[in-house]
Amino acid sequence: MKKIVDVSLPIGPVHPVFKEPCRIKCVTNGEYVTSAELELGYVKKGIERIMVGRPWQEVMFLAERVCGICSVIHNYVCIEGMERINDIPVPDRAEYLRVVLNELDRIQSHLLANYSYCYTIEHETLAMYLLNLRETAMDALELITGARVTCSYIIPGGVRFDLTPEKENTLRGMLDHIDSELTRFVHMFKGGSMIALRSKDVGMFTREEAIESHSVGPTARASNLDNDCRLFHPIYKKLEFKSILLDDGDNYSRIMLRFLEIFQSTKLIRSCLAQMEPGIIRGGGIIGEGTSKWSGEAPRGELTYEISTDEFGRVKKISIRTPSIMNIEACVHYMLKGVDSAADVTSTYISSDPCIACNER
């Protein structure tokens, strides 16, 4: 006779599907997960404390190093927050270039997240296709900024480099390539019966749970909770940005939403390129004394910087709230509860696009 017993199932800190170390402790009844806990602390950086007392010229570089996957948005939000302390104006062209870079960063981050998911559910072919396509986005980042990860492109009062007409044409070609290839891959994802079996109705996350845990980004939007910071950003308003929402709140809809957002990002970049007028890209400006709180939409959701500086622009106090803090908590306490196979624990966890580097800032 089959006997079901309570089992403690620790996963990690080192696991083939985890990009970064963490330990999930599941309590299971058979394979049915009744509750889960998360253990962090393997890669704590203490970056907020490192920033205190340093001038803004150093802090803007440190901010990028909070996360290696979404470094651009940390740079973007940190600088925009600092600009608000002294009302530093930003030229229009630079504003559009910032959006171009941010959306390219979103594309590569979403592709990496979806690669990880496909790899976790053992669809390695599609995973490798996605990882290969991510290289196009990384090349586009390198084309504009000269670097792939820590670009340091955004500075107070503008951006570092302009986009020449030749580079603009190359970028358009890259966007076309991303769109055409991704259409094919999304078709593969939608048509894969095994993918649907592993993803649909797994890791359910309702809208109410998303509100309760303050879930953000694609994880919340896949549960029909619209809290996209781009809706309130002045330049995105000019681009008539509208967020994409899905209803199901399962693994499948979280992955599908990221695919849809990649198409949206390529569209936004094209709109920027069309609307961008020639002009200066940096107006200059230095940071003085003051306090500001500013949020931006990272690939994983709302990223908030609360900065307080002294008269020389040295950081007196800084707090960073990254989206993974909310999303990982939501995943561990809501999505994993009720998963009925041990194999689905890792895939559900990866579907929330967890970033331990952000969480352990």
Add this chain to the structure above:
Amino acid sequence: MVTFLYENDLREMKLIILSSPLHEVTLKILCEKYGVRRQILRKKLMDLFDMSLLENIPARYEVWEKEQTETDQSIEHAFGASLITRQIPLLTEDEMNSIIQQTNDKISAGYDKIPAISEGMTMIREVLSS
């Protein structure tokens, strides 16, 4: 009873999480609201919560704060019942319901509302300090 092999002592890491600037602000508000000392609240949080929930305390508090309306005069609102049972689950639903029930009984027995709420707060404080 489920036990894990290779358990780490997480107190030090949990304390680092609770020492972040955002946590300091949230904990200060909670301590003032319920009249408990910060170290006692920290200990309670570290005993009850896992690290992901500890990290998410400021965001969860923000959600509760947004839900509140100034016109709400209920006892649940005065106790912040949903805050300490749902958003930051320091008390179980049963414990909270029992305190609310006792407070309601006192008010219906002719007790003034303000001292009754104050006594309810003392009961919450006792649970938090236990």
